[in-house]
Amino acid sequence: xxxxxxxxxxxxxxxxxxxxxxxxxxxxxxxxxxxxxxxxxxxxxxxxxxxxxxxxxxxxxxxxxxxxxxxxxxxxxxxxxxxxxxxxxxxxxxxxxxxxxxxxxxxxxxxxxxxxxxxxxxxxxxxxxxxxxxxxxxxxxxxxxxxxxxxxxx
Amino acid sequence: xxxxxxxxxxxxxxxxxxxxxxxxxxxxxxxxxxxxxxxxxxxxxxxxxxxxxxxxxxxxxxxxxxxxxxxxxxxxxxxxxxxxxxxxxxxxxxxxxxxxxxxxxx
Amino acid sequence: xxxxxxxxxxxxxxxxxxxxxxxxxxxxxxxxxxxxxxxxxxxxxxxxxxxxxxxxxxxxxxxxxxxxxxxxxxxxxxxxxxxxxxxxxxxxxxxxxxxxxxxxxxxxxxxxxxxxxxxxxxxxxxxxxxxxxxxxxxxxxxxxxxxxxxxxxxxxxxxxxxxxxxxxxxxxxxxxxxxxxxxxxxxxxxxxxxxxxxxxxxxxxxxxxxxxxxxxxxxxxxxxxxx
Numbered sequence: 503x504x505x506x507x508x509x510x511x512x513x514x515x516x517x518x519x520x521x522x523x524x525x526x527x528x529x530x531x532x533x534x535x536x537x538x539x540x541x542x543x544x545x546x547x548x549x550x551x552x553x554x555x556x557x558x559x560x561x562x563x564x565x566x567x568x569x570x571x572x573x574x575x576x577x578x579x580x581x582x583x584x585x586x587x588x589x590x591x592x593x594x595x596x597x598x599x600x601x602x603x604x605x606x607x608x609x610x611x612x613x614x615x616x617x618x619x620x621x622x623x624x625x626x627x628x629x630x631x632x633x634x635x636x637x638x639x640x641x642x643x644x645x646x647x648x649x650x651x652x653x654x655x656x
Numbered sequence: 657x658x659x660x661x662x663x664x665x666x667x668x669x670x671x672x673x674x675x676x677x678x679x680x681x682x683x684x685x686x687x688x689x690x691x692x693x694x695x696x697x698x699x700x701x702x703x704x705x706x707x708x709x710x711x712x713x714x715x716x717x718x719x720x721x722x723x724x725x726x727x728x729x730x731x732x733x734x735x736x737x738x739x740x741x742x743x744x745x746x747x748x749x750x751x752x753x754x755x756x757x758x759x760x761x762x
Numbered sequence: 763x764x765x766x767x768x769x770x771x772x773x774x775x776x777x778x779x780x781x782x783x784x785x786x787x788x789x790x791x792x793x794x795x796x797x798x799x800x801x802x803x804x805x806x807x808x809x810x811x812x813x814x815x816x817x818x819x820x821x822x823x824x825x826x827x828x829x830x831x832x833x834x835x836x837x838x839x840x841x842x843x844x845x846x847x848x849x850x851x852x853x854x855x856x857x858x859x860x861x862x863x864x865x866x867x868x869x870x871x872x873x874x875x876x877x878x879x880x881x882x883x884x885x886x887x888x889x890x891x892x893x894x895x896x897x898x899x900x901x902x903x904x905x906x907x908x909x910x911x912x913x914x915x916x917x918x919x920x921x922x923x924x925x926x927x928x929x930x931x932x933x934x935x936x937x938x939x940x941x942x943x944x945x946x947x948x949x950x951x952x953x954x955x956x957x958x959x960x961x962x963x964x965x966x967x968x969x970x971x972x973x974x975x976x977x978x979x980x981x982x983x984x985x986x987x988x989x
Binding site for chain 2: 815
């Protein structure tokens, strides 16, 4: 049932992980390549523009006891000035009945690009947070979450 | 009128980044669940949340069924002038609610 | 709402007061709060994030509401912060007029029918849950203080037997899941598969799975209100 990631990406990341391994927590796992559904949803948001991993931190528990109410916090590194700020941030999922979770429009008047909410997760899956910057670049953070109690469909 | 709980500071220093936290009572029925009779319960969610500071749109969010019931949304706003916040929630079945809060900026 | 459990002193006092408790044992009662993960604990403790607080806010408004041509809760009970402090912690309690145990929501409805002379609120309705949450909120953080009314002994025994009775296709009793953590090893889930002692129903000391007498009593309160 688990999707098998593209092998070269995985082993390269595993090598990096081994090198950095000493200081890292035991539960650190490299992110898999995005599944097709997620990649499609992401394309809808970015309009096909290239995305880079980084600058966005998608804070979510790796193990979720109750998928009905999962706290998440999206933090984007940005000065939030008129010249350089986050314009939008969105979250997409892999295995809920529909891909979209939330899509926010931000402005420099916020001062800090930090948004928190609570979401539903139907099952163990991959999630991606994507931020669109004022300079047109897109940044993502992908996470894998294990869900014990399903939401959405029950 | 759904019950809301809003945490927005009433006073702030100019330039201070304030944290705004909102909670509103709403079932956020996903439209994927079956009722006790086996038929799918129709979708009934809040679709949009917006925060205006002295009339200017500061933050807005499009919500989908994946947002938990009783949606909790927290974000930041820079205090620049005294005035008021207006928080609006809009959703299915004509759901529309607005709450206001005043702010004094020193 | 969670009620954090007693200090040893309070528990000792309760033990001395009631002839039902055989000995003064240190209070091993534990709130379900302690078994939650840190994230869920912080979500519950944060009043802005805990959705239950929406119902408490509802209840605060309903406390002062005049239903029909009657009067409000506040008319007799004034400020709930004083009058309702500690009240929720002793429910289910014995009601001499109904001649049965009643839980907090039933007590609120009895107040409505007997004193406010209005119809009872439907069970689990938003209004009743709001009032119940608001009244319970006034006992926040206080230990459970079960009533020592002698009439409650028999309903508690019935509750305990129901709690321990294996039922259904999976042949599980309430205790096998809800007393989930093995007190000896801290192993979560071990309890669900450990078999009960054979012949356990005949005047036995409690299966260690279920902990002390006091723990089970605190946990079977839920059975009382159903008679």
